[in-house]
Amino acid sequence: MLSRYPVVKLGILILSLLCLLCAFFSSITFGQYMISFKQAGMAFISFDPQSIDHVIIRTTRLSRAVVACLVGAALAVSGVLMQALTRNPLASPSIFGVNAGAVFTIVLFSTFFSVTSLNTFLWLAFIGASVAGALVYGLGSIGKDGLSPVRIVLSGAAISALFMAFTQGVLVIGQEGLDSVLFWVAGSVSGRDLALVVPLVPLFILGIVFAMVAAPHINILLSGDDVAKGLGQNTVVIKVVLSLLIIGLAGGSVALGGNIGFIGLMVPHMVRSVVGYDHKWLIPLSALWGATLLLLADLVSRFLIMPEEVPIGVTTAVLGAPFFLYLARKGGERG
Structure with a gap:
């Protein structure tokens, strides 16, 4: 595998960054109203x-x-961390109910308590994601065999269905507020005030940086708890930190973009197939590829039924559902 060499991985990282920049400028120029790259540059200069x-x-x-x-x-990045923490290739925030829990709390408080502040939504999403994550982990750990990949997937599916049912019930009861919260259920990246978004950028970057700092510990943790403890790792602290990072990143993404699924499932596997399992490369590349993929998915959403737009959550689901079935089939054949 050529990509095992650090120089090649660095080249892939640089190429990924260039692809992200291209996708970013395409996002601000292409749409129902087309804008030239020259005018896009002049808008900043x-x-x-x-x-x-x-x-x-x-x-x-x-x-x-x-x-x-x-x-x-x-x-x-939250998908990478969740797959490492649970040692489950099917793990992702959307499948494990973290997204559904965050969406439910946002819809609940915006419908019945008229909450509109983006900063408040961040805290609500964090609380909802924490509760959902704790329920999934608790249900998956019940029994004499303890936590297992199959059990935690089933627990995640059950909790996701439960919170989505709660969300739909709230929307039925509070129909007058349906339009204001519908984009959180379907997933959307449009309609955000840049003045509210910019102060949140450092928080997201900080979360990703912390994940990158934890990469060497994650590599050791994947060897097994006994081996990690033998090498001097405090596995309990590492798992708690990873759980907080997962909840913070996944909950924050729901607060900004709503229920956008499958990015956390697809991207880690795509990156892993190129650079392997070293999280020192896997985490930063996953961040770049995840951002690029969602920018491209947003572009596709604009053009599918122009002049209307498809919710971006629908686009990622169309891309991610076959990928999930492929991984499940692949895992079944190995089993």
Whole structure:
């Protein structure tokens, strides 16, 4: 495998960053109203408030692209961490109920308590993701055999279904607030105020950086708890830190983009097939690939039924469902 060499991995990292930049500029130029790359560049270098192109980029498309980058990167990294923590290749925030729990708390409080603050949504999403994650982990651990990959997948499916049913019940009861929260259920990266999004950027970056710092410990943890303890690792602390990172990144992504599934499942496997299992490379590359994939999914959503748009959560589900079935089939054949 050529990519086992650090120089090759560095080249892949640089190429991935260039692809992300291309996808980012495509996101702010392509759509129902097409804008040239030249005008896109001028919107940042020399902003003209009289130019329709500049106003569209600065007021709508820039925030949309930034949100897609943050959500895609956060979901991908949380998927990597969750798969490492549970040693389950099917693990992801959407499948394990973390997203569903975060969506439920946001819909509940926005419908009955008229909460509209994005910062408040972040905390609500964190609480909902924490409760869902704890329930899945608790249910998956019941029994004499303890936690197992199959049991935790079944627990995640059950908790996801439970919270989605609760969410639908809340929406039926509070129909007058349906339009304001519907995009959290379907998933969307549009309609965010850039002034509210920008202060959150450092928090997402900090979470990803912490995950990268923890990469060497994750590599050791994958050898097994006994081996990790023998090498001086405090496995309990590492697992708690990883759980907090998963909940923070997944909950924050729901607060910004709603229920966008399968990014956390697909991206880690795609990156792993290229650079292997070393999390020092796997985590940063997953962040770049996750951001790029969600930007491209957003572009596809704009053009499928133009002039209307398909919710981005639907687009990622169409891409991710066959991938999930492939992984499940592959795992069944190995079993």
